[in-house]
Amino acid sequence: MATAAFPGERPDRLEEACAVFGVYAPGEDVARLTCFGLQALQHRGQESAGITVGDGDTILIHKDLGLVDQVFDEDVLSHLKGDFAIGHTRYSTAGGGGWTAAQPHVSAIDDELIALAHNGTLVDTLPQRAWLANEGVQLYGHTDSEVAARTIGVDTRRTGHIRSGIRLMMQQLHGAYAIVLVTPVALYAFRDPNGIRPLSLGQLPDGRGWVVASETCGLDAVGAEFVRDIEPGEILKVSAAGLESEQGAKPGRRASCIFEYVYFARPDSVLDGDVVYHARRRMGRILAREAPVDADYVLGVPDSGVPPALGYAAESGLEYCDGIVKNRYVGRTFIQPTQEMRQMGIRIKLNPLPSIIRGKRLVVIDDSIVRGNTSKKLVEMLRQAGAAEVHLRIVSPEVMWPCFYGIDTDTQDQLISANMSHDEVCAHIGCDSLAFISLAGLHEAIHAEHGGFCDACFSGDYPVAIPESLQRKSFLPGQCVSK
Numbered sequence: 001m002a003t004a005a006f007p008g009e010r011p012d013r014l015e016e017a018c019a020v021f022g023v024y025a026p027g028e029d030v031a032r033l034t035c036f037g038l039q040a041l042q043h044r045g046q047e048s049a050g051i052t053v054g055d056g057d058t059i060l061i062h063k064d065l066g067l068v069d070q071v072f073d074e075d076v077l078s079h080l081k082g083d084f085a086i087g088h089t090r091y092s093t094a095g096g097g098g099w100t101a102a103q104p105h106v107s108a109i110d111d112e113l114i115a116l117a118h119n120g121t122l123v124d125t126l127p128q129r130a131w132l133a134n135e136g137v138q139l140y141g142h143t144d145s146e147v148a149a150r151t152i153g154v155d156t157r158r159t160g161h162i163r164s165g166i167r168l169m170m171q172q173l174h175g176a177y178a179i180v181l182v183t184p185v186a187l188y189a190f191r192d193p194n195g196i197r198p199l200s201l202g203q204l205p206d207g208r209g210w211v212v213a214s215e216t217c218g219l220d221a222v223g224a225e226f227v228r229d230i231e232p233g234e235i236l237k238v239s240a241a242g243l244e245s246e247q248g249a250k251p252g253r254r255a256s257c258i259f260e261y262v263y264f265a266r267p268d269s270v271l272d273g274d275v276v277y278h279a280r281r282r283m284g285r286i287l288a289r290e291a292p293v294d295a296d297y298v299l300g301v302p303d304s305g306v307p308p309a310l311g312y313a314a315e316s317g318l319e320y321c322d323g324i325v326k327n328r329y330v331g332r333t334f335i336q337p338t339q340e341m342r343q344m345g346i347r348i349k350l351n352p353l354p355s356i357i358r359g360k361r362l363v364v365i366d367d368s369i370v371r372g373n374t375s376k377k378l379v380e381m382l383r384q385a386g387a388a389e390v391h392l393r394i395v396s397p398e399v400m401w402p403c404f405y406g407i408d409t410d411t412q413d414q415l416i417s418a419n420m421s422h423d424e425v426c427a428h429i430g431c432d433s434l435a436f437i438s439l440a441g442l443h444e445a446i447h448a449e450h451g452g453f454c455d456a457c458f459s460g461d462y463p464v465a466i467p468e469s470l471q472r473k474s475f476l477p478g479q480c481v482s483k
């Protein structure tokens with residue numbers, strides 16, 4: 001699902017921060033299970049991958065830059081022996097990229113090692129960095145995950161109980177987090193009080209162990225059966241004593257990231273009881289009712305535009321066709337763009353089928369428009385392939401506000417819809433017409449068991465307060481939100 005217009009370019013989508021995975025299964029090859037889980041979750045981050053195992057005495061770690069199957073081979077996995085493991089794939093948002101930011105993040109609490117893997121972003125960690133400095137704690141990197149780990153260490157050292165350290169972290173740090181953590185003897189999983197980023201619990205067959213994963217597709221990959229989601233503010237501990245749960249922080253306003261349904265999550269994942277694929281099809285149906293257009297074909301921009309395109313076609317009665325083919329083997333991690341590649345642009349990744357498109361009026365369904373550069377290239381590409389008309393239909397509302405909860409849009413000036421009128425965006429992209437699903441329509445499309453979403457990037461209604469200092473840096477002049 002990486003959506004850079006071409007390899008190496010900053011992607012023109014909201015990009016997910018990370019995936020986390022954890023397994024407690026003594027007697028099983030936990031490193032391999034974690035590797036399988038991370039491969040299923042690869043779409044949530046492609047910059048680095050890492051696994052830490054615990055064996056009752058200590059923890060062992062291997063992490064590196066690259067995709068999961070580039071970082072782990074037979075030799076590496078054969079040396080990661082233990083009873084439980086956590087894993088992580090990273091797309092950098094807070095703290096930059098590079099090897100030092102790769103996770104799991106390892107730190108020491110006195111002579112005991114812990115490792116932590118984090119999906120999400122903590123809002124404004126500067127005050128906490130100052131607090132840690134005051135406590136005599138030195139930070140070695142710039143990531144918010146290290147701030148979380150060091151904060152946990154402070155109270156664990158005082159009380160001798162890591163759960164007390166996790167509780168303190170949950171009280172002192174705010175934002176979005178789904179975290180898995182290992183000590184030499186236990187696996188922990190905990191989630192922010194608003195439940196912004198997803199985290200699910202599953203069980204291996206025949207009671208062989210427990211699994212946690214950012215998405216249920218990670219559970220499926222290792223044959224685990226979905227049990228339930230980790231609750232907002234919950235701390236789950238898995239050890240030789242079994243499964244233990246406690247409320248680490250009072251639950252806040254429920255605010256699952258609505259963009260998970262639009263784009264981040266895999267279509268075969270189930271979020272809050274709703275299958276992402278079906279939610280996307282319903283988005284397409286609603287968009288067809290809200291923004292109909294007379295055309296010959298409906299096309300979906302692979303991958304996440306395809307299910308809503310099928311929904312749009314079914315609702316409108318127009319014919320769906322696969323007029324855009326995606327090259328599934330182009331990553332964006334290691335191939336640096338040359339000038340020549342830039343000129344090739346989007347076609348390295350997406351290629352139209354002129355024999356289908358030529359002379360046709362197209363409705364093109366895409367998941368979002370963030371910076372606008374990919375949409376512009378897409379429309380140009382379709383016109384070059386002979387499209388008579390290109391009507392762009394987007395299954396998310398206009399992205400007007402930056403995200404501070406684990407997505408790489410932290411300033412409003414990079415958001416095309418915050419800087420141009422609807423007509424200007426349409427003219428800039430070069431399509432014949434442009435329409436976005438309404439926010440009410442997007443909510444209607446999602447049949448989650450638990451209502452309560454974060455939709456701040458569309459509405460500016462932030463579930464976790466954004467400090468004014470951050471607003472001043474991130475918002476356009478004159479824009480602010482009250483929270």
Ligand code: SF4
Nearest residue numbers: 257258403454456457
């Ligand atoms: S602002 Fe909220 S809805 Fe938008 S991407 Fe961030 S967490 Fe998701």
